[in-house]
Amino acid sequence: MKDVPGIRLQGYDTRWHEWLSQMYGVPVALIGRMTAMRSERLYRMVRRWYVTEWCNVGRIDYETPGSWRRSFFDAPDAEPNGPLWVWPTREASWGMLDFDPGEWEPKATTAAHLTAIAHLRYVLTGLETDPDVWTSERILRRRIEPGFHIHDGWLLDEDDYDKIWGIEVELSRKFGSGRLAKNIAAALESAAHHNLAGVQYFVRGEELRRAVARSANYLAREQGLDLSNLHIHDLDATLARREEA
Structure with a gap:
């Protein structure tokens, strides 16, 4: 400096x-x-x-x-x-x-995604920098073992400090060969391996919310997954609600 x-x-x-x-x-x-x-x-x-x-x-x-x-x-x-x-x-x-x-x-290819994650973090935890409250993807890349999905962040549950949630932000539909379902399965597997409470998805738009829900239901049927630890939220509604509070 x-x-x-x-x-x-x-x-x-x-x-x-x-x-x-x-x-x-x-x-x-x-x-x-x-x-x-x-x-x-x-x-x-x-x-x-x-x-x-x-x-x-x-x-x-x-x-x-x-x-x-x-x-x-x-x-x-x-x-x-x-x-x-x-x-x-x-x-x-x-x-x-x-x-x-x-x-x-x-880079232009990742700018929108990084912007959405940063905005979400700010409305959920403000300018808190304690990595145990919000563990950023940059820090997770140093902690997570190779081969496991890296979430967009880990969030400490403000109502139960014994729980940590994996956070996923989705802005657009992923097409091809069940890609969305595979990503959801990987996010849940990584959460289970690291003893997280589950995964919270923040998605942009009703169409994408329905697609995530359909893919999650498919996994529940085909693999017998318990989806009680998967929560889907409207990203923009979350941001707007917190900004207005």
């Missing part, structure tokens, strides 16, 4: 530093949506992180038109295209995670 005259990072900055290190990174606009922070304050905060060199800021080009506002982070001769993302550097994440996470930068 670079010392910059006139800039002193506060505890709030450190909390975000740890949270983002666990979650890889997020769109800058998502921080504003989650916190209801005014744009001027939001960009001042992210600029503070950027000039002290603990984070990268860059755009993800989805190759689709959009109304993108120029910012401090754009080169003077660059045409802004795509949303701005912020993600801690490898060294900064290493300091927060206590392991070398390797190089990472956001």
